[in-house]
Amino acid sequence: xxxxxVLVLAPIGRDxxxxxxxxxxxxxxxxxxADYGALVERLGPQRLAVIAAEEGLYxxxxxxxxxxxxxxxxxxxxxxIILTSHLPHxxxxxxxxxxxxxxxxxxLLERPVESITLTSSTQAALxxxxxxxxxxxxxxxxxxxxxRFRLIVENARDYAIILSDxxxxxxxWLPGAAAVFGWSADEMLGKPTSSIxxxxxxxxxxxxxxxxxxxxxxxxxxxxxxxxxxxxxVFLDGQTVTLxxxxxxxxxxxxxxxxxxxxxRNEERQAVLTAELQHRVRNVLATVxxxxxxxxxxxxxxxxxxxxxxxxxxMARTQTLLTRxxxxxxxxxxxxxxxxxxxxADPSRVSVEGPFIIxxxxxxxxxxxxxxxxxxxAAKYGAIGAPQGRVTIQWEREPRQGQDWLELxxxxxxxxxxxxHQMRKGFGTELITRRVPFELKGSxxxxxxxxxxxxxxxxxxxxxESVLQTGVPAE
Amino acid sequence: xGFDLHGRAVLVVEDDFYxxxxxxxxxxxxxxxVLGPVSAxxxxxxxxxxxxxxxxxxxxxxxxxxxxxxxxxxxARGIPFxxxxxxxxxxxxxxxxxVPCLQKPVDPGKVVGAxxxxxxxxxxxxxx
Numbered sequence: 001x002x003x004x005x006v007l008v009l010a011p012i013g014r015d016x017x018x019x020x021x022x023x024x025x026x027x028x029x030x031x032x033x034a035d036y037g038a039l040v041e042r043l044g045p046q047r048l049a050v051i052a053a054e055e056g057l058y059x060x061x062x063x064x065x066x067x068x069x070x071x072x073x074x075x076x077x078x079x080x081i082i083l084t085s086h087l088p089h090x091x092x093x094x095x096x097x098x099x100x101x102x103x104x105x106x107x108l109l110e111r112p113v114e115s116i117t118l119t120s121s122t123q124a125a126l127x128x129x130x131x132x133x134x135x136x137x138x139x140x141x142x143x144x145x146x147x148r149f150r151l152i153v154e155n156a157r158d159y160a161i162i163l164s165d166x167x168x169x170x171x172x173w174l175p176g177a178a179a180v181f182g183w184s185a186d187e188m189l190g191k192p193t194s195s196i197x198x199x200x201x202x203x204x205x206x207x208x209x210x211x212x213x214x215x216x217x218x219x220x221x222x223x224x225x226x227x228x229x230x231x232x233x234v235f236l237d238g239q240t241v242t243l244x245x246x247x248x249x250x251x252x253x254x255x256x257x258x259x260x261x262x263x264x265r266n267e268e269r270q271a272v273l274t275a276e277l278q279h280r281v282r283n284v285l286a287t288v289x290x291x292x293x294x295x296x297x298x299x300x301x302x303x304x305x306x307x308x309x310x311x312x313x314x315m316a317r318t319q320t321l322l323t324r325x326x327x328x329x330x331x332x333x334x335x336x337x338x339x340x341x342x343x344x345a346d347p348s349r350v351s352v353e354g355p356f357i358i359x360x361x362x363x364x365x366x367x368x369x370x371x372x373x374x375x376x377x378a379a380k381y382g383a384i385g386a387p388q389g390r391v392t393i394q395w396e397r398e399p400r401q402g403q404d405w406l407e408l409x410x411x412x413x414x415x416x417x418x419x420x421h422q423m424r425k426g427f428g429t430e431l432i433t434r435r436v437p438f439e440l441k442g443s444x445x446x447x448x449x450x451x452x453x454x455x456x457x458x459x460x461x462x463x464x465e466s467v468l469q470t471g472v473p474a475e
Numbered sequence: 476x477g478f479d480l481h482g483r484a485v486l487v488v489e490d491d492f493y494x495x496x497x498x499x500x501x502x503x504x505x506x507x508x509v510l511g512p513v514s515a516x517x518x519x520x521x522x523x524x525x526x527x528x529x530x531x532x533x534x535x536x537x538x539x540x541x542x543x544x545x546x547x548x549x550x551a552r553g554i555p556f557x558x559x560x561x562x563x564x565x566x567x568x569x570x571x572x573x574v575p576c577l578q579k580p581v582d583p584g585k586v587v588g589a590x591x592x593x594x595x596x597x598x599x600x601x602x603x
Contacts, residue, residue, distance in 0.1 A: 275562050278561065278562060279536060279561040279562055280561075282561040282578070282579045282580060283491070283561055286491060286494060286561075286579050286580035286581075287491070287493070290491075290493030290494070290497075294493065434492065434496070435492040438492045438495065438512075439490060439491070439514055
């Protein structure tokens with residue numbers, strides 16, 4: 001086993017075997033090297049020390065040995081114990097000085113050497129070497145720790161980590177900060193940390209307040225919108241931590257924050273959707289309450305119930321279509337055909353024609369009920385119920401004062417209208433002649449002609465209600 | 476019903492026809508003169524140019540999400556009003572903290588009650 005051994009170079013005399021013997025007594029193995037070349041060959045970090053007689057080194061080119069000594073790792077400083085020889089005096093002094101300065105960790109023992117002197121010097125050298133190995137262990141742990149820390153910090157792309165000096169000038173801009181903010185380290189080093197705050201927060205002195213809180217309390221929360229290189233807003237959830245020296249003075253600050261912009265935006269979107277849903281539900285209930293209150297109370301309870309459930313079913317059909325997507329409209333022809341279908345109108349006596357038009361929620365809701373009223377009325381008293389009756393439903397898109405209007409006509413024919421017959425002024429009439437003008441800012445008229453009911457409904461289409469404009473990019 | 480709003484002009488701004496019409500009916504039954512009802516803020520603002528109401532009923536959402544422009548205009552003119560809203564009360568900005576807020580669905584009778592309270596408050600206030 002030569003792993004933990006001491007190298008011994010003593011080519012002449014008894015010193016070599018004596019040194020090995022002394023080492024053996026303290027439980028250390030010695031390797032005797034025949035000459036300088038053999039010594040250099042066996043050098044290595046595992047060697048505990050070198051014991052060499054001067055005559056083994058003197059007059060040699062010590063270049064390899066010196067180079068090896070210089071190239072040792074940072075923790076290593078191999079101890080040399082040199083036993084003096086009777087060298088020519090003048091040259092010996094200079095040579096020894098040179099040797100000591102180039103090998104560094106050198107103990108010079110003058111011969112003849114007492115056994116106790118060699119033993120104690122060797123033990124001191126071994127002990128020092130032991131401390132070097134301990135240092136090697138600590139250093140390697142530290143390096144592993146550093147490596148782990150570096151890997152974590154450099155891969156934490158959702159975390160912006162920024163170090164600054166006591167004046168809050170940025171001294172370290174880690175890759176996470178670059179990923180979140182878009183600025184490179186080169187662009188940010190030397191700038192104040194306040195540059196990542198929004199202009200509003202900067203104007204209100206928020207960066208300064210945050211720092212003084214960090215100074216006073218050690219840490220200050222930093223949970224707010226910040227601004228990136230391209231002017232986008234990012235929401236950081238993090239804190240500013242004061243870093244202190246051992247004597248308590250401030251070494252600088254570390255700002256660390258997680259980019260939770262997406263979550264923040266989702267929360268905001270969620271809040272809007274919840275408010276909207278709440279609003280819609282309340283509106284639907286309010287409308288249902290109005291349907292109940294305004295329903296014609298004439299006739300039997302059975303009739304009232306049928307009319308009411310028909311109206312609620314018509315509303316439900318619109319709601320189903322409208323709630324398929326946010327701000328989605330409903331196609332007009334679908335509304336008309338659904339209502340005719342619900343009344344089982346004979347398709348051969350009904351004509352439906354008009355361009356493709358998408359109605360926005362409000363218009364869809366009102367028009368569905370209007371068509372529902374017209375259809376149920378026609379099934380009961382008018383053209384759908386009458387043997388020779390016909391219904392023509394047609395619509396156009398008409399430009400009026402720079403806006404597209406919907407002009408819809410419901411024309412019944414083949415109905416026998418008795419002279420002097422008055423039109424019933426019920427829920428449907430009110431809906432068409434009053435609610436349409438009020439809510440849709442248009443007009444609604446109903447009149448009885450000689451052959452049946454004629455109804456005209458017109459109102460301005462909201463910009464998004466015309467498919468012709470869907471190609472226009474929204475702002 | 477006991478409410479007496481004779482000689483009072485009330486502006487009604489509400490885009491739901493039935494609620495607007497019922498509110499008008501209740502207010503008229505209580506003797507008030509109703510301005511409107513109108514269903515849009517612009518219509519209400521043009522009405523304000525012509526006539527100054529004693530008070531107003533204002534729906535927070537007139538079709539395109541919550542808006543408070545009309546409320547600010549009324550406040551600037553010193554006209555007391557009540558809000559109607561399908562949203563939660565906290566959607567109302569802080570400057571209207573003292574404005575009574577009725578949540579939909581609302582009984583039109585309650586709207587009239589709120590107006591009467593508003594009116595008597597204003598009258599007591601002006602007596603001081």
